[in-house]
Amino acid sequence: MEKFSFLSNKEFRKLVEGLTGSFTVYGTVRKDARLSAAGDGFPAYGRISCFEDLVLGLTPTHLSAKEFLFPQRETLLKFDIEKMTHAAVVEAVDQVIIGLHPCDIHAVGLMDRVFAYGKPDVNYLARRAKTVIIGTDCMPDRFCFCKSVDTMNVDAGFDIFLHRVKGVEPPQGAGPPQNGFLVRTATDRGKTILSKYAKAKKASLKQLDEIAAFEKKREDSFTAHIDAPAGQLPEIYSKSDESPVWERIGAICYGCGSCNNVCPTCYCFDVKDEMKSNLNEGERVRVWDGCTLEDFAKVTGGHNFRRTRSDRLRHRFNRKFNYLTGRFGALFCVGCGRCSRTCLVQINISEVTNELIREYNAKKRQ
Amino acid sequence: MKKNLHIKIHEITRVEGHGDIVIDIRKGRIKELRLDIIESPRFFEVMLVGRKYDEAQHIMSRICGICAVSHTSASLKAIEAAMGMTISRQSLLLRKLAFCGESIQSHILHLFFLVFPDLLGAGSIAPLLTAEPELARTGLELKRLANEICAVVGGRHIHPISLFPGGVAHTPEEADLKRLKKALLASFAKLDYTLGFLSNIPVPQFAKPRETISLKARGEYPLHDGKPYSDKEGAIEPEEYSRKVKEYCVNHSTAKHARTKSGTFMVGALARLNNNFKLLSPRAKAAAKKAGLTLPLENPFMNNMAQLIECFHLTDEAAGHIDSLIENGLKSEPVKKPRNGFKGGRGIGIVEAPRGTLYHDYTIDKNGIVKKADCVIPTAQNLRSIEDDLKAFVPTLLDRPREEIRRGVETLVRAYDPCISCSTHIMDVRFV
């Protein structure tokens, strides 16, 4: 297993400090420590300006990392109607995102395909090309179900991936065990960065055993799951348009778009022209949109193609498990559980899917 | 001298809120000279009844868009006093910083948007943007900085958000505070420029001795903290305030009026300067000297200058608070909860709002529900003094053209910087 090498905590710090010195770095942090029940804050992404800011979490962050590649709001064009000029804007800086879990890395892969499909989206792709992705291992909470949608492991889509290890017991009296990471790289860029900022050592067999044991434990820890093979889900969803499930969840849904906004693969956006107060200069901006919001499918004249919350939820679920699979050959749900976790009325994506599976199977038996 | 004069100025402009001035002089004698407050009454004391303690500051902030931080601060102090809550040093410094921001914002708004157009014969700041671009720009820049101070601490300057019972619910970034400090130090040049402008404008000679009331504190110029003090009667216990400063109603005003034992008194920047001059920062004292101020200030028209002098002081103080906050080390802190076993009680919060002493007094029950609220508003306290001044000032103008009289009385009323929304929890000049 040549692909793993060992990075001690000390070397890891050097890596992060090296990166913060040369890139804009984002990573996992703990937010609002004073307001969380345990007092250690909520896992979230944030700007990393020093090593201490970074907290590699085991459970998913509140929002996904998509905002660093597909920002909530970005300028696409600047224009001046008096001078009759316009200029395309491509905002992309060299950046690093640290702490993505396998589901998040799969999600970035899906977004890459979406924004390269048809007419390539220059803004996304320029940003993506300048983004170094450093992933890390994780442990499921009660909402995670990546195991059921085949996104539990990653071999590509990242530059560097970190597996936590306790490290080697040092010889007697030489201090505490040296904690660190077994690292693997999937790109040349990853290799270059790793060797530039830190010194990795050969991984020991003991360390390899340790991550194997961790992965085993992880696999056994899932409580949320989908009760049908991932490949069967498009078919199940395509037969579920008339399910009573939609009415039931539609009745309690707020239509607040939180599921869209926290989702790592929801990519819908709205484009607006905004004028400055001088009424000459303006910007064309794109902002996130969400298919569960009331006005999403409203068109000129006032007709709304998906007027009810039920219609909109059914659409969203189908986008994840059915509609896009034909075009991209993959499910658009990566099993991160963010939508279920954030939903105040407790609409749970895996439970809803299981209900549809049960109905589908029951109908088939008839 | 004219024997008869009837003027009614309907809805005096460039003041906060709706008020009319009515002047009726017959055979050289004042028959009627009133400041009618026609702002619709808002009944905040009732609105607060039955609400939870942690909504009180949110509701009371809405008394006034200009001095929202002051109302919030007085409200918080009353809540915290009633419920036995203490706040951290960081929270106190942040609240004081926001307070400085608001006072500068309010004074600059008053001077540049409301007063200077009078001095330059303009109707608003709009023509000044082209006629006096440097002056107008100075005003806009000073105002923006003051707003920004409130925004960094409180989220926004109109109805600040983070100022919450038990502390401050949001900790600003050190980088933002450092940026503000730099801008504050740079703003002294703009204040000096403004001082140069204002000191060259003649002020009507209209000195009239009167009682002045403000807070007084030891070791600091009293804004957020201090104890009420009258230059005539000495210290006033906070619990005694609403009895010593007695509110009453008149038929021509939806805002209450107020009197003390000696009758008319004045609150505001001029009163503060009279009572606390020694506590001003050296820069503010130097500015006062440059402007040729002599104490006690007895000319209400000098309230404008007093406000500008305070801006020097407030800028110094804001910069000082930022230094202390950074020295202290900014920490994210939880807001404190009311003390355990709270059995209900009464609390009083008094601050020096830009326009003067502001008093909030709440009674809260054991469940944290507000049972009774009482507020004494600076403008309400000044209304009697404004009318007294009008009665003394108008007869000195009777030989002047009507338009000049009109401008004169409006200018006098404006010098008090009345905040009518506040006082009705009200202005216009009506010549009948």
Added chain:
Amino acid sequence: MPENAEKIRPKAAFFSFTCCEGCQLAVLSCEDELPDILRALNIVYFREAMTEKRVEPSQREDYDIAFVEGSVTTQKEITKLKHIRKKAKTVIALGACSSTGGLNCLKNRFPMDFVKKTVYGKYAEKYKKTFETLPVRPIDSIIKVDCYLHGCPISKTEFLSAFTALLMGKTPITQNYPVCVDCKMAGNICVFEKGMTCLGPVTRAGCDAVCVTYGCICWGCRGLVDDPNVSAHKETLKRYGLTAESMLRSFDLYGNCSLRKSGSLGVRPAKK
């Protein structure tokens, strides 16, 4: 926009009814844009900031845009408001007090006699006419409103976007999604996860969720979205431990808006 094109500059007026004038102040706080605004609009009435050209609504002159802040609480205000509607091509409700009644509606919990007596004591009876007061109403209960700028206070960004939209001949956008959208975009951790409760899931967005960003909760100042799921939100609040009383109190803070929907405030529908 050509300079000196006095004739094509839209005439705008700012009127203030029962409120704190904070929304007008928010307009004056657009320090960077104020020179542009004054260049683009021919402001014929703005009592708080201007003396020139005080055109009263009763006078002949009309306006292209009337910005109206504050709620309606007296008979005089009703008359003035109707005048404004007659003279103005476009009426814009500026802020919570005018768009939903705002916090002023807290007064409506009590009979008006009690309200007057509590604040003015014996004078309430003595100076009856001075202290006249009606139950608080939003302006659209009296006149037709063309565009709403919500919030207590209004958002500067929204005001500027409405200003440019109007001058470009477009309809200003009023957001019709809950504050949760703005809050997620701002990257905030949900208030409910932090052990508090709020009205964000049913309240109209457009505020950038600034109250949550600054450590508080959504108080509901912008009123309900067009199609709020109030019953679902009541269930949520119950699940998070709120009593019926405290739930009602939180819905009550801004304009009794949920009550207004069902007409139980006795508000007359607007004459269209």
